[in-house]
Amino acid sequence: MKKSFFVLLIFILIASLTACTSSDSSKNGKSEGANKEETLIFADAGWDSMRFHNGVARFILENGYGYKTDIMPGSTVATIQGLGSGDIDIYMEVWTDNVKESYQKVLDSGKAVELGINYDDNTQGLYVPTYVIEGDPERGIEPLAPDLKTVEDLKKYKDLFKDPEDPSKGRIIGAIPGWSADEIMTEKIETYGLDEQFNIFRPGSDGALSTSIVNAYKAGEPWVGYYWEPTWIMGMYDMTLLEEKEYNEKDWNDGYKTAFPSVKLTIAVNKDVSENKEVVDFLKNYKSSTEITNEALSYMQEHEATAEEAAENFLKEHEELWVEWVPEDIANKVKEKLS
Structure with a gap:
């Protein structure tokens, strides 16, 4: 009788330990990669x-x-x-x-x-289609602004990017109203003195902004405006980001006088x-x-x-x-x- 009781006790202890181990294993299965x-x-x-x-x-x-x-x-x-x-x-x-x-x-x-x-x-800022700078021989497009490299260089090309509603100025396509990028771009353009030569046109939506790029690109027309990467637009079309001073906090906080930080x-x-x-x-x-x-x-x-x-x-x-x-x-x- 004592022997039977002892065997039963051993069996219960083993079962309890097994259950605990199983429980811990289940609990930590995700941690150890064991429970897939x-x-x-x-x-x-x-x-x-x-x-x-x-x-x-x-x-x-x-x-x-x-x-x-x-x-x-x-x-x-x-x-x-x-x-x-x-x-x-x-x-x-x-x-x-x-x-x-x-x-x-x-x-x-x-x-x-x-x-x-x-x-x-990732980047964001002012882009132009690359054919604006380099041309596109396959499409019969000559370089329209061969010396355009930086945002400040836009001052030389306001007539190229003419605003159809105000031909005395150029047009920069801005960010979407309500986006923080809209406020930043508005101040940037003022900081660079471009507001004297360019108007900012703000599309009403992301779709309207991307459509403006697609339409200009297909027609081989000049376009300059705000965009960002990664996006399908940048994967599908050859666009060039206009250069700015490398980001540093001091100049960024003083009129956004640098490139956007990544x-x-x-x-x-x-x-x-x-x-x-x-x-x-x-x-x-x-x-x-x-x-x-x-x-x-x-x-x-x-x-x-x-x-x-x-x-x-x-x-x-x-x-x-x-x-x-x-x-x-x-x-x-x-x-x-x-x-």
Whole structure:
């Protein structure tokens, strides 16, 4: 009887230990990369460049590493909050300057971890079609402003960019009313003394702004105005950013007398995912650029493709880039799925 009781006691202890171990393993499955039944949730804050990078990372994690993934849509603020709460695991494109306070708050709380920079070579400012400066022999376009290199050089070319409603001045296409860039560009133009020779025309929407570029480009006409990268426009059309003094805080705060500062676009994860070595290693290695993103966005526009289709096209066309992000065996699995 005593022997039976002792055996039963041992059995209960073993069962209890097994249950605890199983519970801990389940709890930490995401952390150790052992439990791939859990779904990794990506933030979708609503813009196509983020969706493209989500598509690339999800394809690799699903087909290379064997994880399940999904997305959670929401506003920028809501998705940053979701990253901190654990509703969102991975944020592929944090525009850090746009969410400074809320993003820093989740980082400082320890609820999220920044893994690195996706890309930080984005630009914005005054652009012209490159044919304005260099011409386009294939289209029979002669250089219209061969000496146009800087924003201040525009003073020589007000007649080239004539305002149809006020021919005595040139026309610069400005940013969208209500955008912070609109206020900055207005002051910049005054700082450079261009307001004496140019009027600013403000389109009513992003669509109207991009349409003005497309129409001018197709007609081979002069155009100068505000735009930014990455965008499908910059991937599809050859545009040149007019030069300004390199960004420094002192001159920027004195009438915006420099180029716009580049915005750091980071990759961040929830604290639980930060303990998953293979996912973290992959995301730390993930490095792209404005050029890559422009290309993907223009592919989506030109082919009426989804972000996921653009991601697969990138993986097929730029194998030399993404194979550097993952171990060889993972790369082989991804390549097999793509073939």
